[in-house]
Amino acid sequence: MSPLARMEMRTEGGAIVATVTGEIDISNAADLGSALEGAVPQRALGLVLDLSEATYIDSAGIHLLFRLGGRLTRRRQQLRVVVPDDAPIRKIINLAGLGWTVPHDKSVPEALVRLRAEVTPQLGEEAWVSAPDSPHYY
Amino acid sequence: MPKLAPLAEFFARREHPYRDGADIETARKLVGMLWGFSAALSAVFLALAAPDVQLGDAGWLPAVLIVALGAVGARWVFDSELGFGELLMISYLGLAQTALLQWLAGGAAPYRALFLLWLGSGVGVHNARRGALFIPAVVLFGSLPLIYSEAPNTGIGILTDAMLWVAIGLALLFLIERVRTQRAAMMSIERDARERAEEAVKKVRGLEAVADAALAHLPFDELLSELLARVSHVLEVERAAILLHDEERQCLTVRAARGPGAEFAQSRRVPMGNGIAGRVAAEKRPVFIEDNELDAVPVSVVWEDRVRSVLAVPLLVERARVIGVLQVGTSETGRRFSDNDTQLLQLAADRLAVAIDRARLNEQAHHIAATLQRSLLPSSTPEVPGLELATRYQPGADGTQVGGDLYDIVPYADGRVGLAIGDVVGRGIEAASLMGQIRNSLRAYAMEDDRPDQVIERLNLLMHHWQQDRIATLSYLVLDPRSGHITFATAGHLPPLVLGPDGNAEYLEGGEFVPLGVLPFGGYTAGEAMIKPGSTVFLYTDGLVEERGMSIDDGLDRLRDAIQRAPLDADAMCDFLLEEVPLHGVAGDDVAILATRLVPVDMTKLELRLPAEPESLALMRRSLERWLGSIGVPEETAYELKVACGEACMNAVEHAYPPGDAVFVVTALNLGGSVEIEVRDFGFWRPPRAGSDRGRGLELMKRLTDSMKVVPGSEGTTVHLMKAVRQEAFV
Numbered sequence: 001m002s003p004l005a006r007m008e009m010r011t012e013g014g015a016i017v018a019t020v021t022g023e024i025d026i027s028n029a030a031d032l033g034s035a036l037e038g039a040v041p042q043r044a045l046g047l048v049l050d051l052s053e054a055t056y057i058d059s060a061g062i063h064l065l066f067r068l069g070g071r072l073t074r075r076r077q078q079l080r081v082v083v084p085d086d087a088p089i090r091k092i093i094n095l096a097g098l099g100w101t102v103p104h105d106k107s108v109p110e111a112l113v114r115l116r117a118e119v120t121p122q123l124g125e126e127a128w129v130s131a132p133d134s135p136h137y138y
Numbered sequence: 139m140p141k142l143a144p145l146a147e148f149f150a151r152r153e154h155p156y157r158d159g160a161d162i163e164t165a166r167k168l169v170g171m172l173w174g175f176s177a178a179l180s181a182v183f184l185a186l187a188a189p190d191v192q193l194g195d196a197g198w199l200p201a202v203l204i205v206a207l208g209a210v211g212a213r214w215v216f217d218s219e220l221g222f223g224e225l226l227m228i229s230y231l232g233l234a235q236t237a238l239l240q241w242l243a244g245g246a247a248p249y250r251a252l253f254l255l256w257l258g259s260g261v262g263v264h265n266a267r268r269g270a271l272f273i274p275a276v277v278l279f280g281s282l283p284l285i286y287s288e289a290p291n292t293g294i295g296i297l298t299d300a301m302l303w304v305a306i307g308l309a310l311l312f313l314i315e316r317v318r319t320q321r322a323a324m325m326s327i328e329r330d331a332r333e334r335a336e337e338a339v340k341k342v343r344g345l346e347a348v349a350d351a352a353l354a355h356l357p358f359d360e361l362l363s364e365l366l367a368r369v370s371h372v373l374e375v376e377r378a379a380i381l382l383h384d385e386e387r388q389c390l391t392v393r394a395a396r397g398p399g400a401e402f403a404q405s406r407r408v409p410m411g412n413g414i415a416g417r418v419a420a421e422k423r424p425v426f427i428e429d430n431e432l433d434a435v436p437v438s439v440v441w442e443d444r445v446r447s448v449l450a451v452p453l454l455v456e457r458a459r460v461i462g463v464l465q466v467g468t469s470e471t472g473r474r475f476s477d478n479d480t481q482l483l484q485l486a487a488d489r490l491a492v493a494i495d496r497a498r499l500n501e502q503a504h505h506i507a508a509t510l511q512r513s514l515l516p517s518s519t520p521e522v523p524g525l526e527l528a529t530r531y532q533p534g535a536d537g538t539q540v541g542g543d544l545y546d547i548v549p550y551a552d553g554r555v556g557l558a559i560g561d562v563v564g565r566g567i568e569a570a571s572l573m574g575q576i577r578n579s580l581r582a583y584a585m586e587d588d589r590p591d592q593v594i595e596r597l598n599l600l601m602h603h604w605q606q607d608r609i610a611t612l613s614y615l616v617l618d619p620r621s622g623h624i625t626f627a628t629a630g631h632l633p634p635l636v637l638g639p640d641g642n643a644e645y646l647e648g649g650e651f652v653p654l655g656v657l658p659f660g661g662y663t664a665g666e667a668m669i670k671p672g673s674t675v676f677l678y679t680d681g682l683v684e685e686r687g688m689s690i691d692d693g694l695d696r697l698r699d700a701i702q703r704a705p706l707d708a709d710a711m712c713d714f715l716l717e718e719v720p721l722h723g724v725a726g727d728d729v730a731i732l733a734t735r736l737v738p739v740d741m742t743k744l745e746l747r748l749p750a751e752p753e754s755l756a757l758m759r760r761s762l763e764r765w766l767g768s769i770g771v772p773e774e775t776a777y778e779l780k781v782a783c784g785e786a787c788m789n790a791v792e793h794a795y796p797p798g799d800a801v802f803v804v805t806a807l808n809l810g811g812s813v814e815i816e817v818r819d820f821g822f823w824r825p826p827r828a829g830s831d832r833g834r835g836l837e838l839m840k841r842l843t844d845s846m847k848v849v850p851g852s853e854g855t856t857v858h859l860m861k862a863v864r865q866e867a868f869v
Contacts, residue, residue: 004551004756022551023759026788027752056759058784059835092781095841096834 004028005054007035013112015045021053024061033064037071045119046078048111057089062096069102078119080104080111161321162222165263169225170215172259176232176252177208180239183248191244201242204235222263229260229272233279240283250299253280257303261310269314273307341478344372348486358497362394362490369486370396373479375468377445379403380453380490381415382462390415390463397467414450415463422460424451424484426475447473451484453491461491503567510567511540514574515730520547521748522555523761524619526735528708530716532681533728541728542569542610543679544577548584553619553760556584556593559677559732560612560631563653572608576601576654580614590614590627591649591664598629598662601655609655613677620764622669622736627662629654632680632694635701639672639738643698671738674711676701681727682719693719708733739768744806750791750819751800758787758804762815769808770865779813779861782842785835786817786857789848793821793855812844812862820854 005022016039024032040047047068051057069079081104083093098104105111184205189197215228233256240249253276260272277300284296347368353361362380370378377397381390388410395403411420418425426449450465464487519527529545542562549555558580562569579600583593593614601610615626615634626634626646630653633645649665669675683693700718704711711733720729744765748754759780766776783804790802802819839846839859847858 023756025752025755025784026791027755056781056784058755058781058788059838060788062834062838088777091778092838095838 005032007032009039011044012048012108013045013116015048015112015115016040017048017050017108017112019050019053021055023056024054024064025056025058026060029060029064032061033068036068040072040077042075044077046072046080046115048080048082048108048115050082050108051089051093052082052084052087055088057092059096062092062098065098065102076119078103078115080115082106082108082111165222165225166215166218166220168262169228169259170212172255173208173215173228173232174212176236176255177205177212179252179255180205180208180236180249183239183243183246183252186248187243187246189239189242191246192242197242201239204239207235225263226260226272229256229263230275232256232259233275237279237283241286245284245286249283250280253299253303254306257307258310261307262314269307269311273304273311276303276307337476337478340372341482344478344482345485347372348482348489353489354493358493358500359394361493363396365486365490366394366396369464369483370466372482373449373466373475375447375449375466375473376470377467379465379467380462381408381419381465382453382494383410383419383460390419393462398469414448415465418450418452418463418465419460422452422454422458424449424480426450426480428474429472445469446471447475449475449479449483451480451487453487453494455491455495461494464490506567510574511570514544514570514577516546520549521757522547522549522619523553523757524737524739524764525555525617526708526737528712528733530712530731531728532716532730540567540570541565541681542573543681543728543730544573545677545730545732546577546580547732548581550588550616551756553764554588555617555619555734556588556590557615557617557675557677557732557734558584558612559679559730560610560629560654561679561681561730562610563608565728569608572604572606572610575604576610576612580612584614588616589664590616590625591662594627594629594651594654595660595662598654598657598660602658606655609653611653611680615675615677617669617675617734617736619736620767622671622673624667624669624675625649625664626667627651627664629662630656632678632683632690635676635678635697636667636669637674637676637701637704639670641702643701645694645698669736671736672706674701674706674708674733674735676711676715676734677732678715679728679730681729682715682731684727685721688721696721706735708735711735739765741769742808744804746804747801748787748804749800750802750821752791754791754802755784755787759784762804762806765806766813769813771813771863775861775863778842779815779859782839782846782859782861783815783817785839786815786859788835789855789857790817790819790821793819811865812860815859817857817859818854819856 003022005020005024005028007018007020009016009018011017018036018039020032036047036049049065049068065079065081072079079102081093081098081102083090083104084106087093093099093104103114105114180201184201189201191197211228215225220228233253236249236252236256239252240246243249257273257276260276261269280299280303281296284299348365350368353364356364366378366380370376375397377395377400379395379400380393382393383389384391384407387407390408390410392403392406392408408415410416414425414427426447428447445467446469448465448467450463452460453462453464455461464483466483515531516529519529527547529547531543531545533541542564544558544560544562546558547555548558558577560573560576562573562576576597579597580593583596587593587596594612597612601608609630611631612629613626613631613634614628615624617624624646627649628634629651633647633650635643635645637643646665646667649663651662678697680690683697684690685693697715697719700715701711704714704718712731715731715733716729744761746758746761748758762780762783763776766779767773771779783806787802787804802817805816805818807814807816836846836848839857843859843861845858845860849856849858
């Protein structure tokens with residue numbers, strides 16, 4: 001079976017930008033969660049998770065976002081989820097009430113601006129080496 | 139002469155009467171000749187000394203009778219089957235009649251000569267001791283007529299005669315003994331020589347039988363039984379068995395057996411060191427037991443019943459490694475095994491050892507090839523929503539070599555499916571491994587690119603890169619089960635066959651180019667086609683349609699004709715076509731086939747039975763999506779139902795644990811204006827803990843549907859979902 005989801009990561013403006021396309025369900029949520037968490041270095045401002053091209057998410061995926069958000073907060077970092085209004089999973093995100101705990105934005109640049117505004121850099125933000133940028137499949 | 143037999147025995151039996159050198163033929167001739175001579179001399183003597191002295195003229199009657207008897211008897215003895223005993227009796231009879239004649243003739247002198255004749259006869263036929271007893275009989279019979287008649291020369295004459303007879307008798311006895319002793323020695327030398335010659339001939343025959351070059355061409359099992367047959371024939375035993383060393387179990391297992399009880403001996407196990415075979419294997423040298431007493435411990439573990447003699451030799455290969463034991467046995471009494479027997483059996487064992495070692499290597503090579511091939515073909519057929527898939531792989535008639543046929547099914551995440559079939563030209567491990575490389579590369583390219591012509595084009599370039607100097611044919615086809623759209627490309631492979639719902643079958647045209655590995659550049663194009671629900675796409679390798687001496691077009695026509703008569707179920711169709719299409723039963727070449735049926739959608743109901751594992755959820759989503767699309771549910775509503783059902787299924791996956799079946803069942807009903815979905819598992823319902831994502835799942839289900847109900851039960855939990863839908867249009 002071909003992978004349900006595909007993840008790409010890059011470093012931009014002191015944060016990690018991860019783009020997940022495809023479907024997130026119980027079969028890949030846990031793997032995806034640990035990969036995302038491990039990809040964010042201590043010195044980064046946070047993680048911008050771009051889900052505009054994700055086609056499916058279920059409660060396991062939502063749970064992953066809540067947990068990831070909580071962990072990053074404890075590390076004084078932030079998780080911002082990008083879900084434009086026309087994203088396939090927009091309705092599910094809304095129904096699940098993700099917005100109350102995990103901030104979400106309409107685009108990646110917007111998310112990066114907000115991230116920089118809301119999070120104080122812990123150390124010199126350009127001091128760390130870039131995150132892996134090859135795609136990952138889940 | 140049966141009546142004389144007891145009497146003859148009396149003379150013959152008491153001790154072993156005759157020495158080895160005695161010769162019955164010569165004895166008969168001697169007695170016959172002397173009897174005849176005696177009769178002739180008697181006739182002459184009757185003229186010289188008439189037998190009318192004692193009884194007057196009446197004496198002529200017995201005298202003439204005696205002569206006549208002698209004439210007839212001599213001839214009879216000559217050709218008779220008389221034994222030594224009877225001949226001795228005749229000699230005594232001769233003495234008696236001579237004595238009678240001499241008495242009748244009044245003790246007349248000429249008859250004395252006849253006693254000498256009978257002395258020769260009596261001493262000649264008998265052995266030393268009995269011969270010595272005959273001498274006094276001659277003296278007695280010779281003296282009586284002289285004593286009881288009025289002969290002129292009594293006293294000195296009788297004594298002289300007696301001395302003469304004794305002297306001549308002893309001389310004869312001595313001579314005859316000597317001749318006989320020499321003769322016996324010669325006979326024994328001759329017998330030994332003959333035995334040795336026979337033994338040599340037997341040995342050569344045995345060697346020939348075991349070393350026969352023709353044996354080398356026999357299949358392994360036939361070689362074993364043929365060698366056993368020859369060995370038991372040459373060694374004149376009725377049982378033979380081959381035991382092979384089983385390294386895993388540390389024992390010897392009977393691999394082949396012959397003779398009484400062979401069927402019971404088959405695959406019997408003997409621990410190392412036990413019994414004869416075990417001892418041979420442990421000591422690496424021949425062991426034999428000869429003429430074992432019946433009540434003793436069983437001689438051989440191989441044959442439980444009464445085997446008296448057993449000879450066993452080890453099967454040795456390089457560096458004196460024992461790979462088994464060859465043994466023969468017999469229940470015959472008194473059987474001994476000579477050195478020749480042992481050597482012969484060891485020769486057969488050496489021969490066997492080489493063959494067994496070689497066969498084991500072959501078996502291993504074949505096992506490797508077969509395992510390789512199995513590992514290269516998909517181990518199971520994946521579930522693809524909306525499709526019924528069936529595959530078959532049938533090895534060629536020559537099963538010792540693996541073929542290079544391949545098939546594969548590549549499911550895409552969006553619900554489409556890639557179907558591949560191909561054939562690497564040639565057979566054997568090399569072809570099979572190339573097939574594996576092609577299959578893996580095909581998968582890799584297919585995941586990257588869903589255009590069949592591109593996938594094949596890249597494979598072709600890769601084949602050139604490998605520089606294997608081999609070519610392969612391949613068909614790759616991507617089917618969308620929702621629309622029935624097909625794109626396909628073919629590299630020198632036979633065209634895909636499509637059976638429509640109307641029962642007509644057509645070969646797909648287009649998308650053809652040369653086989654992989656022929657041209658170092660591309661040129662592959664894709665063909666397109668649409669198939670209707672209920673159609674079947676059938677892919678196959680040339681082994682199915684190619685017959686020696688017939689055009690391939692005939693084969694293709696036969697296949698098209700057969701598929702129109704075949705059962706619609708994909709599995710049944712594969713079996714039917716494998717049975718129907720090849721003209722001569724199992725084809726010489728390998729056959730790989732792949733049938734894909736686009737199952738028509740049931741507009742009223744969808745039922746799925748899936749393994750209770752997270753990976754099943756994606757499959758459920760594809761199936762539900764396709765079904766909801768078919769019944770005209772708008773995309774957005776379908777999406778919501780899909781998510782809600784996904785949550786219900788997630789529950790099922792979490793609950794379904796033993797003792798219930800590790801499966802769950804999804805049933806969706808089209809109620810016209812609304813859709814009802816029921817997800818049933820066979821485990822126990824566990825209420826969600828507050829704040830867990832399970833609670834979130836329930837919440838999602840509630841919000842995405844109009845009604846949601848969880849019914850826990852002793853045999854599992856059922857989740858009911860219901861949602862009103864505005865159905866747009868029926869497909």
